[in-house]
Amino acid sequence: MLTMDDFVNEDDPILRQVAVEVPLPASNEDKKLLDSLMEYVQNSQKPDISALYGLRAGIGLAAPQVNVSKRMIAVHLKEKDGQLYSYALFNPKLISHSVEKAYLTSGEGCLSVNRPVSGYVPRYARITVVGTDLEGTSVQLRLKGIAAICFQHEIDHLNGIMFYDHINPEDPYAIPENSIALER
Template sequence: MLTMKDIVREGHPVLREKAAEVALPASKEDQRTLESLMEYVKNSQNPETASKYGLRPGVGLAAPQIGVSKRMIAVQVYDHNHSLLSYALFNPKIVSHSVEKAYLSSGEGCLSVDRAVPGYVHRYARITVKGTTLEGEAVKLRLKGLPAIVFQHEIDHLNGIMFFDHINPKDPFHIAEDSFPIER
Protein backbone atom coordinates (compact mmCIF):
# COMPACT_ATOMS: atom_id res chain seq x y z
CA MET A 1 0.00 0.00 0.00
CA LEU A 2 1.27 3.44 -0.94
CA THR A 3 1.58 6.06 1.80
CA MET A 4 2.85 9.64 1.89
CA LYS A 5 6.43 8.36 2.25
CA ASP A 6 6.13 6.90 -1.29
CA ILE A 7 5.18 10.24 -2.85
CA VAL A 8 8.10 12.23 -4.23
CA ARG A 9 8.13 15.91 -3.40
CA GLU A 10 8.65 19.13 -5.28
CA GLY A 11 12.26 19.43 -6.41
CA HIS A 12 12.65 15.73 -7.31
CA PRO A 13 13.84 15.52 -10.96
CA VAL A 14 11.26 12.86 -11.96
CA LEU A 15 8.51 15.49 -11.53
CA ARG A 16 10.05 17.52 -14.37
CA GLU A 17 10.53 14.64 -16.84
CA LYS A 18 8.29 13.77 -19.77
CA ALA A 19 7.03 10.30 -18.82
CA ALA A 20 7.34 7.35 -21.20
CA GLU A 21 4.37 5.71 -22.92
CA VAL A 22 3.28 2.43 -21.37
CA ALA A 23 3.61 -0.52 -23.76
CA LEU A 24 0.21 -2.18 -24.18
CA PRO A 25 -0.98 -4.68 -23.25
CA ALA A 26 0.43 -3.52 -19.94
CA SER A 27 2.93 -5.68 -18.07
CA LYS A 28 1.98 -7.10 -14.67
CA GLU A 29 4.36 -4.58 -13.07
CA ASP A 30 2.68 -1.63 -14.83
CA GLN A 31 -0.75 -2.96 -13.88
CA ARG A 32 0.34 -3.22 -10.23
CA THR A 33 1.69 0.34 -10.32
CA LEU A 34 -1.57 1.71 -11.74
CA GLU A 35 -3.62 -0.31 -9.24
CA SER A 36 -1.52 1.11 -6.38
CA LEU A 37 -2.12 4.68 -7.62
CA MET A 38 -5.88 4.11 -7.58
CA GLU A 39 -5.69 2.39 -4.20
CA TYR A 40 -3.91 5.45 -2.73
CA VAL A 41 -6.55 7.85 -4.10
CA LYS A 42 -9.41 5.73 -2.75
CA ASN A 43 -7.72 5.19 0.63
CA SER A 44 -6.94 8.90 0.95
CA GLN A 45 -10.63 9.73 0.50
CA ASN A 46 -11.68 7.32 3.26
CA PRO A 47 -11.40 9.36 6.50
CA GLU A 48 -10.71 6.28 8.66
CA THR A 49 -7.98 4.85 6.39
CA ALA A 50 -6.47 8.28 5.72
CA SER A 51 -6.24 8.98 9.44
CA LYS A 52 -4.83 5.53 10.28
CA TYR A 53 -2.02 5.78 7.69
CA GLY A 54 -1.49 9.57 7.66
CA LEU A 55 -2.61 9.98 4.04
CA ARG A 56 -3.21 13.43 2.62
CA PRO A 57 -6.52 13.37 0.76
CA GLY A 58 -6.24 13.52 -3.01
CA VAL A 59 -8.50 13.27 -6.04
CA GLY A 60 -5.74 12.13 -8.37
CA LEU A 61 -2.24 10.72 -8.54
CA ALA A 62 0.19 10.26 -11.43
CA ALA A 63 2.96 7.64 -11.68
CA PRO A 64 5.79 10.24 -11.67
CA GLN A 65 4.60 11.26 -8.20
CA ILE A 66 5.74 7.86 -6.91
CA GLY A 67 9.00 8.02 -8.87
CA VAL A 68 7.79 6.04 -11.91
CA SER A 69 8.29 8.01 -15.13
CA LYS A 70 5.49 6.31 -17.08
CA ARG A 71 2.19 7.63 -18.44
CA MET A 72 -0.30 6.41 -15.82
CA ILE A 73 -2.86 8.31 -13.75
CA ALA A 74 -5.60 7.52 -11.25
CA VAL A 75 -8.49 9.91 -10.64
CA GLN A 76 -11.51 9.65 -8.38
CA VAL A 77 -13.69 12.74 -8.20
CA TYR A 78 -17.35 13.74 -8.19
CA ASP A 79 -18.77 15.63 -11.16
CA HIS A 80 -21.36 18.43 -11.15
CA ASN A 81 -24.18 15.82 -10.93
CA HIS A 82 -22.57 14.25 -7.82
CA SER A 83 -21.69 11.16 -9.87
CA LEU A 84 -18.42 9.47 -8.93
CA LEU A 85 -15.87 9.30 -11.74
CA SER A 86 -13.20 6.74 -10.95
CA TYR A 87 -10.58 6.00 -13.61
CA ALA A 88 -7.14 4.42 -13.66
CA LEU A 89 -5.65 5.02 -17.12
CA PHE A 90 -2.60 4.09 -19.13
CA ASN A 91 -1.40 6.68 -21.67
CA PRO A 92 -4.14 9.28 -21.08
CA LYS A 93 -4.18 12.00 -23.71
CA ILE A 94 -6.24 15.15 -24.17
CA VAL A 95 -7.58 14.89 -27.73
CA SER A 96 -9.76 18.02 -27.75
CA HIS A 97 -10.59 20.95 -25.49
CA SER A 98 -12.75 24.04 -25.23
CA VAL A 99 -11.56 27.58 -25.85
CA GLU A 100 -13.25 28.59 -22.61
CA LYS A 101 -11.15 28.29 -19.46
CA ALA A 102 -12.01 27.53 -15.84
CA TYR A 103 -10.16 27.66 -12.54
CA LEU A 104 -10.73 26.45 -9.01
CA SER A 105 -11.74 29.44 -6.90
CA SER A 106 -9.89 27.87 -3.95
CA GLY A 107 -6.74 27.28 -6.03
CA GLU A 108 -5.04 23.93 -6.62
CA GLY A 109 -2.89 21.74 -4.42
CA CYS A 110 -0.76 18.69 -5.02
CA LEU A 111 0.35 15.70 -2.97
CA SER A 112 3.91 16.38 -4.16
CA VAL A 113 3.84 19.99 -2.93
CA ASP A 114 4.04 20.53 0.82
CA ARG A 115 3.25 24.23 0.73
CA ALA A 116 0.29 26.40 -0.16
CA VAL A 117 0.76 28.12 -3.52
CA PRO A 118 -1.78 30.95 -3.82
CA GLY A 119 -3.14 31.83 -7.23
CA TYR A 120 -5.49 30.74 -9.99
CA VAL A 121 -4.60 27.91 -12.35
CA HIS A 122 -6.46 28.48 -15.62
CA ARG A 123 -7.30 25.27 -17.46
CA TYR A 124 -9.66 24.23 -20.24
CA ALA A 125 -13.29 24.18 -19.05
CA ARG A 126 -14.06 21.07 -21.13
CA ILE A 127 -11.78 18.33 -22.43
CA THR A 128 -11.98 14.96 -24.14
CA VAL A 129 -9.49 12.38 -22.90
CA LYS A 130 -8.59 9.05 -24.46
CA GLY A 131 -6.78 6.34 -22.55
CA THR A 132 -6.69 2.64 -21.73
CA THR A 133 -8.13 1.12 -18.54
CA LEU A 134 -6.52 -1.52 -16.32
CA GLU A 135 -8.66 -4.07 -18.16
CA GLY A 136 -7.17 -3.00 -21.50
CA GLU A 137 -10.31 -1.20 -22.67
CA ALA A 138 -9.91 1.98 -24.75
CA VAL A 139 -12.05 4.78 -23.31
CA LYS A 140 -12.98 8.27 -24.44
CA LEU A 141 -14.13 10.59 -21.66
CA ARG A 142 -15.86 13.93 -22.12
CA LEU A 143 -15.19 15.96 -19.00
CA LYS A 144 -16.11 19.39 -17.70
CA GLY A 145 -15.77 21.35 -14.50
CA LEU A 146 -13.82 19.81 -11.62
CA PRO A 147 -13.15 16.44 -13.35
CA ALA A 148 -11.69 18.27 -16.37
CA ILE A 149 -9.39 20.26 -14.08
CA VAL A 150 -8.27 17.16 -12.16
CA PHE A 151 -7.47 15.22 -15.34
CA GLN A 152 -5.47 18.16 -16.73
CA HIS A 153 -3.53 18.43 -13.45
CA GLU A 154 -2.62 14.72 -13.55
CA ILE A 155 -1.79 14.68 -17.28
CA ASP A 156 0.46 17.72 -16.67
CA HIS A 157 2.47 15.51 -14.27
CA LEU A 158 3.14 13.16 -17.20
CA ASN A 159 4.67 16.08 -19.09
CA GLY A 160 6.83 17.42 -16.25
CA ILE A 161 4.48 20.34 -15.53
CA MET A 162 3.52 21.39 -12.01
CA PHE A 163 0.26 23.23 -11.29
CA PHE A 164 2.05 26.37 -10.11
CA ASP A 165 3.73 26.69 -13.53
CA HIS A 166 0.31 27.94 -14.73
CA ILE A 167 0.01 30.68 -12.08
CA ASN A 168 0.81 34.20 -13.27
CA PRO A 169 3.87 35.15 -11.16
CA LYS A 170 3.20 38.90 -11.43
CA ASP A 171 -0.53 38.66 -10.68
CA PRO A 172 -1.39 35.25 -9.13
CA PHE A 173 -5.11 36.06 -8.88
CA HIS A 174 -5.44 37.40 -12.41
CA ILE A 175 -8.64 36.16 -14.01
CA ALA A 176 -8.08 35.26 -17.65
CA GLU A 177 -10.53 36.37 -20.30
CA ASP A 178 -13.11 33.71 -21.22
CA SER A 179 -12.68 31.94 -17.87
CA PHE A 180 -15.00 31.19 -14.98
CA PRO A 181 -14.57 29.95 -11.39
CA ILE A 182 -15.42 26.45 -10.19
CA GLU A 183 -16.30 26.00 -6.52
CA ARG A 184 -14.96 22.88 -4.90
Protein backbone atom coordinates in the same frame (compact mmCIF):
# COMPACT_ATOMS: atom_id res chain seq x y z
CA MET B 1 -0.29 -0.08 -0.32
CA LEU B 2 1.14 3.34 -1.21
CA THR B 3 1.63 5.81 1.64
CA MET B 4 2.96 9.35 1.83
CA ASP B 5 6.47 7.87 2.18
CA ASP B 6 6.23 6.75 -1.47
CA PHE B 7 5.76 10.30 -2.80
CA VAL B 8 8.51 12.46 -4.25
CA ASN B 9 8.58 16.16 -3.37
CA GLU B 10 8.21 18.94 -5.88
CA ASP B 11 11.97 19.52 -6.20
CA ASP B 12 12.58 15.95 -7.41
CA PRO B 13 13.78 16.01 -11.06
CA ILE B 14 11.43 13.16 -12.02
CA LEU B 15 8.51 15.61 -11.79
CA ARG B 16 10.07 17.70 -14.59
CA GLN B 17 10.58 14.77 -16.97
CA VAL B 18 8.24 13.75 -19.77
CA ALA B 19 7.06 10.28 -18.72
CA VAL B 20 7.37 7.37 -21.15
CA GLU B 21 4.43 5.57 -22.77
CA VAL B 22 3.37 2.31 -21.15
CA PRO B 23 3.72 -0.58 -23.63
CA LEU B 24 0.33 -2.21 -24.17
CA PRO B 25 -0.94 -4.70 -23.30
CA ALA B 26 0.33 -3.58 -19.91
CA SER B 27 2.63 -5.81 -17.89
CA ASN B 28 1.46 -7.19 -14.55
CA GLU B 29 3.94 -4.85 -12.86
CA ASP B 30 2.42 -1.80 -14.61
CA LYS B 31 -1.12 -2.97 -13.83
CA LYS B 32 -0.19 -3.39 -10.18
CA LEU B 33 1.24 0.13 -10.01
CA LEU B 34 -1.81 1.68 -11.70
CA ASP B 35 -4.07 -0.24 -9.34
CA SER B 36 -1.98 1.07 -6.39
CA LEU B 37 -2.40 4.66 -7.62
CA MET B 38 -6.18 4.22 -7.64
CA GLU B 39 -6.13 2.48 -4.27
CA TYR B 40 -4.21 5.43 -2.76
CA VAL B 41 -6.65 8.04 -4.10
CA GLN B 42 -9.66 6.06 -2.87
CA ASN B 43 -8.11 5.31 0.54
CA SER B 44 -7.05 8.94 1.01
CA GLN B 45 -10.73 9.95 0.83
CA LYS B 46 -11.82 7.51 3.54
CA PRO B 47 -11.37 9.28 6.90
CA ASP B 48 -10.68 6.10 8.90
CA ILE B 49 -8.01 4.68 6.53
CA SER B 50 -6.56 8.12 5.85
CA ALA B 51 -6.14 8.80 9.59
CA LEU B 52 -4.74 5.33 10.30
CA TYR B 53 -1.99 5.62 7.66
CA GLY B 54 -1.49 9.40 7.67
CA LEU B 55 -2.62 9.85 4.06
CA ARG B 56 -3.15 13.30 2.57
CA ALA B 57 -6.46 13.43 0.74
CA GLY B 58 -6.27 13.61 -3.03
CA ILE B 59 -8.58 13.23 -6.02
CA GLY B 60 -5.89 12.33 -8.55
CA LEU B 61 -2.42 10.84 -8.75
CA ALA B 62 0.17 10.32 -11.49
CA ALA B 63 2.93 7.69 -11.55
CA PRO B 64 5.80 10.27 -11.57
CA GLN B 65 4.62 11.40 -8.12
CA VAL B 66 5.61 7.99 -6.75
CA ASN B 67 8.94 8.04 -8.60
CA VAL B 68 7.89 6.11 -11.72
CA SER B 69 8.27 8.02 -14.99
CA LYS B 70 5.48 6.23 -16.88
CA ARG B 71 2.28 7.58 -18.38
CA MET B 72 -0.38 6.43 -15.91
CA ILE B 73 -2.89 8.31 -13.79
CA ALA B 74 -5.72 7.57 -11.37
CA VAL B 75 -8.63 9.93 -10.71
CA HIS B 76 -11.39 9.36 -8.17
CA LEU B 77 -13.74 12.24 -7.48
CA LYS B 78 -17.38 13.05 -7.06
CA GLU B 79 -18.77 16.23 -8.62
CA LYS B 80 -21.30 18.35 -6.72
CA ASP B 81 -24.11 16.77 -8.75
CA GLY B 82 -23.09 13.34 -7.39
CA GLN B 83 -21.49 12.13 -10.64
CA LEU B 84 -18.55 9.83 -9.82
CA TYR B 85 -15.42 9.92 -11.99
CA SER B 86 -13.23 6.96 -11.14
CA TYR B 87 -10.65 6.09 -13.79
CA ALA B 88 -7.23 4.47 -13.78
CA LEU B 89 -5.65 5.02 -17.21
CA PHE B 90 -2.54 4.07 -19.10
CA ASN B 91 -1.25 6.62 -21.64
CA PRO B 92 -3.99 9.23 -21.11
CA LYS B 93 -3.99 11.93 -23.74
CA LEU B 94 -5.94 15.17 -24.08
CA ILE B 95 -7.24 15.11 -27.68
CA SER B 96 -9.51 18.17 -27.73
CA HIS B 97 -10.45 21.11 -25.53
CA SER B 98 -12.69 24.14 -25.36
CA VAL B 99 -11.57 27.69 -25.96
CA GLU B 100 -13.27 28.64 -22.70
CA LYS B 101 -11.14 28.31 -19.57
CA ALA B 102 -12.02 27.39 -16.00
CA TYR B 103 -10.26 27.75 -12.67
CA LEU B 104 -10.82 26.70 -9.08
CA THR B 105 -11.55 29.67 -6.82
CA SER B 106 -9.69 27.85 -4.03
CA GLY B 107 -6.66 27.21 -6.25
CA GLU B 108 -5.08 23.79 -6.73
CA GLY B 109 -2.99 21.59 -4.49
CA CYS B 110 -0.77 18.60 -5.11
CA LEU B 111 0.31 15.58 -3.09
CA SER B 112 3.92 16.29 -4.15
CA VAL B 113 3.77 19.93 -3.00
CA ASN B 114 3.99 20.27 0.76
CA ARG B 115 3.28 23.98 0.95
CA PRO B 116 0.37 26.26 0.13
CA VAL B 117 0.58 27.84 -3.33
CA SER B 118 -1.72 30.81 -3.92
CA GLY B 119 -3.25 31.77 -7.23
CA TYR B 120 -5.65 30.77 -9.96
CA VAL B 121 -4.64 27.96 -12.31
CA PRO B 122 -6.24 28.45 -15.74
CA ARG B 123 -7.41 25.19 -17.33
CA TYR B 124 -9.65 24.29 -20.25
CA ALA B 125 -13.32 24.25 -19.22
CA ARG B 126 -14.13 21.15 -21.31
CA ILE B 127 -11.80 18.43 -22.58
CA THR B 128 -11.81 15.05 -24.27
CA VAL B 129 -9.33 12.48 -22.97
CA VAL B 130 -8.47 9.06 -24.37
CA GLY B 131 -6.57 6.28 -22.62
CA THR B 132 -6.56 2.58 -21.82
CA ASP B 133 -7.99 1.15 -18.60
CA LEU B 134 -6.69 -1.71 -16.43
CA GLU B 135 -8.62 -4.27 -18.50
CA GLY B 136 -6.98 -3.05 -21.72
CA THR B 137 -10.12 -1.32 -22.98
CA SER B 138 -9.83 1.99 -24.85
CA VAL B 139 -11.66 4.76 -23.04
CA GLN B 140 -12.79 8.16 -24.32
CA LEU B 141 -14.06 10.70 -21.78
CA ARG B 142 -15.73 14.05 -22.33
CA LEU B 143 -15.15 16.05 -19.17
CA LYS B 144 -16.04 19.41 -17.66
CA GLY B 145 -15.96 20.95 -14.20
CA ILE B 146 -13.67 19.63 -11.46
CA ALA B 147 -13.15 16.37 -13.38
CA ALA B 148 -11.70 18.27 -16.38
CA ILE B 149 -9.40 20.25 -14.09
CA CYS B 150 -8.21 17.13 -12.25
CA PHE B 151 -7.44 15.22 -15.46
CA GLN B 152 -5.48 18.19 -16.83
CA HIS B 153 -3.52 18.44 -13.57
CA GLU B 154 -2.59 14.73 -13.69
CA ILE B 155 -1.76 14.71 -17.42
CA ASP B 156 0.47 17.75 -16.79
CA HIS B 157 2.46 15.57 -14.36
CA LEU B 158 3.16 13.18 -17.24
CA ASN B 159 4.60 16.08 -19.22
CA GLY B 160 6.83 17.49 -16.48
CA ILE B 161 4.49 20.40 -15.70
CA MET B 162 3.50 21.46 -12.19
CA PHE B 163 0.17 23.21 -11.51
CA TYR B 164 1.87 26.39 -10.32
CA ASP B 165 3.61 26.76 -13.70
CA HIS B 166 0.22 28.00 -14.97
CA ILE B 167 -0.23 30.70 -12.30
CA ASN B 168 0.38 34.27 -13.48
CA PRO B 169 3.59 35.26 -11.64
CA GLU B 170 2.83 39.01 -11.82
CA ASP B 171 -0.75 38.66 -10.59
CA PRO B 172 -1.55 35.22 -9.13
CA TYR B 173 -5.23 36.10 -8.69
CA ALA B 174 -5.73 37.55 -12.17
CA ILE B 175 -8.93 36.07 -13.52
CA PRO B 176 -8.06 34.15 -16.69
CA GLU B 177 -9.58 35.63 -19.84
CA ASN B 178 -12.74 33.93 -21.15
CA SER B 179 -13.07 31.77 -18.03
CA ILE B 180 -15.57 30.42 -15.53
CA ALA B 181 -14.95 30.11 -11.79
CA LEU B 182 -15.49 26.72 -10.15
CA GLU B 183 -15.94 26.02 -6.46
CA ARG B 184 -14.67 22.76 -4.97
